[in-house]
Every structure is written in structure tokens, then in C-alpha cells.
Amino acid sequence: MLRFRIQYNKDTPLQYVGNLDLHKVWERYLRRARVPVAYTQGFHPQPKIQQAAPLPLGFLSQNDLIDVWVEADQWSEKDFLTQLQATQQPGIEILSVATIPLNSPSLPTLILSSLYHVILLDPVNITELYTRLAELLDRSSITRTRRNKTYDLRPLIEKIELTPLPEGCAALEMQLSAREGATGRPEEVLSELGFDPYAARYVRTGFIMKE
């Protein structure tokens, strides 16, 4: 058996596809590409595929990662890449593949932080936004409630930068914690800054991972 780590972009229109459905998209994609995906043992064998980190509905993603276990003893990264890229899947662009030792830790446990590029769809007052951002980052705790649970957003925010865009718009670059049980959500940050979280376009641009 071999284990490959695939780096890919999730493009439009797959931002409207949730995690479970994306898993199915991958299964079918790999089947069409004639990749002999390994299956789990047991009464209900499932293809052995593992995504890096769940992505909220509506988000695009760049440099995303997925691990695939394959029933093969020898398969070069280059050949595997060629076979994937020869098969179409709207919304998925394969960037690179790497062979991973079978016993290396599972992909989700390696993720420390996620990077987001958030474009505000409505024009903003840039000066005011700078002030609001500075105030936000100045606070020692930001208590928020999500799904009836209260949590502190502040420690999950590692970095935020503001980029002015043409026509009075703006983008925010965020680095948010993505450890298990400590995942920062960019739409929560927007809400806290006083914006309608739906009036934004979200792209997760990458991960910061354990060495």
C-alpha cells in the first residue's frame, strides 16, 4: 500500500459543497482516474481518504491537502500526478503530490493554523476599519457565542492584516488557530468587526503545519 498527499485548489462552484459531499466528489474523481484506492476493513468498507481540515460551506480553498491510500506497491509521484491531472473534476485543480510514510501522523493532527483571504463585498471606510481592527487586536478576550456555546475568540486570532482594494473595498488576511478544539472562524471575526459575514468572499489560502 502507498500513501499519497495531494495538494489542490478547491475552486468555484465547489465552495457550495460541504465536507461530506466533497468526500464523495473525491471518491468519484479517484474512481474515474482509475486510482485503486484502498478500502477500510469491515462490513461497510469505505475508501481510505482523509481531508486535512473541514472547510465551512461557501469557502474556496487554495493549497488544500488530502491523503489517499492506494493499493499499489510502486507508483512514482510523477506518474500518480499525471494520472490525476489527466482526469477532469470541475472545481478541483491538482497542484502536487507527495509520497508519505504509511505510519506518519494523520493529516488533521498536523495542522496548527489556517490562513484566510477575506474580501469584503461592500465598500468600507478604510480608516475606520483600521481603527476597529486595532481595537479588536488590543482586547485581551473576545467572548462570543456560537451554536449555544460561549468561547473566547481572541486567542484564536494569530494575525490579521488589512489590504485596501480598488473602489473602496478591502481584503483581510487572517491567520487563525486550527488546532483540534481551538479553531478560529473568519466569519466570526467579521461579525465581531461589525460586518455582515455573508457580504464577504472567503478563501482559505493554506495551512501552517507542524514540522
Next chain:
Amino acid sequence: MERNILLQRLERILPTVEKPGRYVGGELNQVLKDWNSVKTHVALAFPDIYDIGVPNLGLTILYNLLNERSDVLAERVYLPWVDMEAAMRQQDIPLYALESKTPVRQFDILGISLPYETLYTNVLNLLDLAKIPLRSRDRTIHDPLVIAGGHAVFNPEPIAPFFDAFVIGEGEEIIHEIVNTYQEWKQNHSSRQDLLAELVKIEGIYIPSFYEPEYNEDGTIRSIHRLHPNAPPQVKKRLVAQLPKPPTRFIVPSISVVHNRVSIEIMRGCTRGCRFCHAGMVTRPVRERSVDEIVSAVREALDATGFEEVALLSLSSSDYTHILDLVSRVSSETSDHYLTISLPSLRIESFSVELMEKLRGSRQGGFTLAPEAATERMRNIINKPISTRQLLDTAREIYSRGWTTIKLYFMIGHPSETIEDVQAIADLCKAVLEEGRKVIGKRATLHAGVSTFVPKPHTPFQWVACDTLEQIEAKQSLLKRELRGPGLKLTWNNPHETLMEAWLSRGDRRLADVVETAWRLGAKFDAWQDQFNFEIWRQAFAAHQLDPAFYTHRQRSEDEIFPWDHIFSGVRKAYLLSEYHASLAEKTQNDCRQGCFACGILPKYADLRRNNPGSHWKCPEVPRRTVKIPLEQPA
């Protein structure tokens, strides 16, 4: 609306609605053509949500056929769910096609699939969201040609005023004739009326505005007047002599829908002659695809989609001539994959269990059989003769081969059914479960799905009354009382929904006002239990001084002219009547593959068969004299 404005508005509302993946298109195998590169733009609509519409095989066939033409593009349209509809109306977003996001009203032709009647209010909602006038007479040169096809339109009358034209029968050939006629008409820049006058020349096209029913005092039809010289007295359904190559490039939705699978139709039509079955009457004659064609279609479709399930579809799989060969070939073809192959509608016999074993499918889903009735008398009446012994033997075989659940489908409300016949359903279910207990003990379960019979047009039961609400409730409460306890599960239909289906099925043209009023009062998604509102329909009937019981509970006289008599399914009314008489005498009729009973198909389509010889068409050869049945006078 400009496309980019529409897209901008969509981007803001999509994150706020449930399952936004329904509204964006862009799936694998969609066909997106340059709008200006083709002459004719066709929108193919299923009047329910994406989840239900995408797997529809009829529209898949038309989508592929039309997009194979270089002068045509076809795009898909589904209804938004209530949350998305509210957002679209609030943002003034018109209904659009998924591929190019072009508003539906900008298409040349809007074709709507109507496989069942409970979609009618959705049709009005669809037209309204598309900003197309609801009634044919109010449309202008700026509106698309609005047509419909599918099993429900064998009685098009309750929705007649909403359509410019109906397609009666199979669409594979006629769709091209419609498009060609449209293209010629468009070059001439003439009126919509001229277009209809050209379309009516195509066999299988029904132009409702060219006919006008006249009613008797009692509300029955006195006659149906033709208002146009070219309108035929009877519109004869279209059929294809040989099934064309099946579609294989299925749309692969990126979100889960009701059926996520490759569907290959192995055969069309059915020779069993179950008297309640609308599909079995209107899809005659039986035409089979060859094993080779099916196997290569399965292979092609799996390569093109990556789906994990294949369904081999027909009305009666066991009757496919080479079923064993087909099943062996398909299962060996797919032995390398973790695939499920489903084979619906199997006969109640142990051979069916062998077939299912060959498919090595998951036994989790249970094994489904449809005895439909539980007493010999009742099975003779509906012409589905199987013995109880045979059912119990098959059930024992199923449980002993590793399935733990058997699903049995029954219907209550068959003509002349008594409460004893319903009691027999409960007894039979318990007897089947008992067989399972003998083999695998308490792991055995039984699921009884009991629906309520709705008399359908163009069937031998088109004359009979549907059960009343009180009768249905009495029968259902008996079953609910009897079929409880460990290992038993019962599902049934809401009786109010059954009644709605009943009046829409055999309704006349006066019902169109009721349908429109019901929609204006808020009726939509009538096929969804949580959306259906019986009270609205009661009000709509009252508003037009019509009585639903006239349509549902009235036993028709044998000489009554039906609202659908000018639509000809190929099966003669006289034949249906003789079958009705046979049911009254509790006489069964054999499978007509063994010998022709002169339903009408052979003489009516004699030329078609002569010009397309071959064994795919399964009507038996008949001596010349038998074919010469006196042709029926059209209504």
C-alpha cells in the same frame, strides 16, 4: 436582468440558504455552450427541487440528445426550495438555468417534465418565478414556447390552459421535430398562433387551445370540439420502434441527491397487464435493449461518472428476456469495484433471489417484493396472480440467504376491496415475518409499505371510484392496529394526498382554475408531506363551485366520454373496458408475450413495426386476421 448583476446577487444569498449547491450548476458532465453559437435555446425543467430533478432519466435523455446537436443548446432548470424562493423573490432574481445562469424567459423553448400529477402547482410557481404568463393565451412573442411531456400528460386537461403544447408519448424523436419546426417558424417571424399551427402537424403533439370541451348538465363531457382544421380527432402517442443508445454522460451532482447513480433502462413497457398500472398501459409495447448494448453502456457510464451505484431500470426486471445473462455480465464487468447494482421490480419467485445474489449487492437495504394484494380474489381482480405459497417460499429463501429485512408493497383501495382483504394484508405480513423467524430468529424484520390505490386514466380501472376518506382511514387504522410489534414496520400515505392525486389524475379542464386558485392561495410542493395543505385545495374547489367527489368518488358509466379520450395511448378504450369486465368477473389475463390480446398497439403501429423489424419489439407475432380489429371511433 444582466448576468453579472444576477451573479452578484446570488453570491450574497447563497450562503444564507440550505444546500446552496443546488443552485450553482457546474457539475461534472454538464454541457455549457456559447449562447450565441447556436440557433435554438431549450430550457429543460423539472418542477421540483434539484435533488429530485437531477436523477430524472427522461430529462437526462433529452438533455443529451439536444446537446448533441450543434445548432441547439439545452440547459437545466429546477425549482428553488422555499428558502431560496423567498430570497430570489426578495432580491428580484428571476428563475434561471443552471449552466449559463440565463433567465428562463430568454430561452426559445421551455420543456417541463411531468411524470406525476402532484407537480401541477409547482408548474405555476415555476412559470411565475420565470416571469412567464401562466396561461398560454397571455403569452407573447417574447415568451418561450412552453411544452410538457411525461406520464401525467396522458391526461393533460387539468393543466391544459398553462401549456402551448403537450408531447404525448416518448420524446426521443419528436424533440428534434419540435426544434426543427420551431427553427423554421422563427425564420419566418410570424405569430405564436402560426407556430402552434405548424406544431400540430407533428404526430404526438397536442395543442390544447385547438380543442374545447362541452359539458353535460351533470358535469360529464358531452363532446370535445376541435377548433382548428388540422387538429386531429385523437392525438396518438409517439413511440420509438427501437430504443436508441442510452445516455451515459450523466450529470454527477457535487451534493447528494435522491439517487446518486448510473441509470440504464434495460427495457421499456410491460406485458404483465396489471390493471391498476398506468405505466404498464401507456408505455406499451415492450422493447428491450440488447445485453451487449447495456453492458457497454454501464461500462461507459461508470468511466464517465465514477458513480458507486448502477440501476438497471424497467417496469419488470424479471421479464427481460436475457436477465440471467445480463446480470452475470454486468456483475463480472464490475467485479473490481466496490459497486452496488440495483435491479428493481423482481417477480416473486426464488429465481429473483438467485439474481440478487449474483449482484452481490449489500443486503442492508432489504429485499423488496410487491404482491400489491393479499387475497387470491383481489389479485385476480387486479391481474397480479401469485400464490401466497409462492410468496412465503420466496420470503423463506430471502431470509435464509442473508437478508434480514423484506419490504412488501401493497395497495389498499382496489375496486371491491373489503375489510377482510385488508385484514389479509396484515395476516400475510405476519406470516412472512414468521418465515423469517423460523430461519434467523429475531433478526428478521418486515417492512410493509401500504399505499392507496388511485384510479388512473387509460387503465382498466378508469371507470371506478376511489375509496372515500372514511374507507381509507378505516383500512389504515386496521393495519396500524395489526402491524405493530417487534420486527414489523408499516408505512402508509396521507389519505388527503391520495385524494388530491385522485382528482388531478382524472380531472377535466375545469380543474385548471382550481389548480391556479390553489397555487394563488399558497399551494406548492404538494408532493412534500410537510408542504401539502389540503384546506387550500378545499377552498379552491369551493371558489369555483366544483366538487372534488365528482372526480374522485364517482363510478363512471361505461359510455361516458372521458376528458382524456382524445389522447390515444395506443391501447383501445374497448380493450380497457373488456379488461375492466374481466376484473369484475375476477378473471385473470396472461402475460401478453405469450399471445396477443389485441390491446390495439399492433394495428395502430403496424407500419412502425414493419419498418423496424427485429426481436427487440416483444409483441408476439399474430395471424393476420387477428390484427384486423375494428378501429375505434375517436371521441
